[in-house]
Amino acid sequence: MGMAKSSIAKGKLGRNWVSTHIFSFLSPIPDRYNTALVCHRWRFLASHPRLWLRVDRSVKDLSQLGAYPNIEMAVSAARFAFLFRFPAGGSHRVSNIQIEKPLCLIGAGESPDDTTLICSHSSDSALEFRSKCKLANLTVRTELGCCLLHRSGELTFDGCILQRESNPLDHLSYAIISTAGAAEVVPSALKTCSNGVSVLRTRIEGGAKAVLTSGTLTLQRVRVIYTRTSLFFWFEVESGDKNTVQSASVELPIS
């Protein structure tokens, strides 16, 4: 905020609280997003965890604004494209959560190993994506039969770890399954929604197969970097040229 010469309130804490309180009156998109682009100080204030939804298992009292004890409650509470920070060192069970509005799930640790989402074999899917979504800096561990199910929207994995438990039935299981087709262009819509999955700097561990596309999207632009301890993948799942063959399923073998 503009620092008037007559402003004499002491305490940086008071000033910060007041400024983030102002931002809490703004909708995350587009207004709070724009405040983060004004200057360094505003970016710091707009990113304050107080303004975003957090998943924190120790939360008992739901009147503590913005903190929810589990992912299901946080997802259903999100009215806009909210950002969830999972406290580092935590692991959270996820099962059959449908994501129908733009969401960003971010692990708050220093590396993706610090925050784990675990999906057990008793569920059909860990997360089912029907909207634009981004996962960053998280480990998603899926057990047999469970996967990340992409129905529509743009899904991005940035700096994640996808772990699968090895199992004799590996040939049946995939880390990511996309049933999406190429998006239809609606004449009345101002923008086209595209369907696709983008994977960036993500480790895929365990299991034999990574991606199944049973819709009309295909795997493209695959890059792999081998380090001493892991494989890092980049690939896209999207609709290809009319000239390329559309295959019904694409498997990415991992040794």
Add this chain to the structure above:
Amino acid sequence: MSSTKLLTLKTSDGEEFKLDEAVAVKSQAIKNMVEDDCVSNAIPLPNVDSKTMTKVIEYWKKHSEEGVSKDQLNDFDKGFLEVHHSVLYDLLLAANYLNDKELVDVICQEVADRIKGKTPEEIRKEFDIKNDFTPEEEEKIRQENAWAFD
């Protein structure tokens, strides 16, 4: 049941303001002091200057008046808040220090209204803020958050 007791408030620049206790307790901070019975002398407010205190008292008095309609109050608030952003900020810090939640929220809403619907450059113009991002930093932030936009 209003008290006719007068309180004395002393601002950072040494000015004294006499005010009905019933009005002054809009400040939770002052209310606490009254209840703890430590108001025999002037109440010191080292974090508020006289210019700002005058405005705060103007707001308190109007919102304590009897027979004022909601519309009249809204009109008053509108005019009251039509000030330079630096005055607004001083008011906000004072209201926070004095712990008057209603006034804090009213001012925050006004500031938020001045931000709503504006681009970052328009916001900078509104609040006289210098852009201290490098073009590379700006681009990086835009890209980081582009996922949320269709």
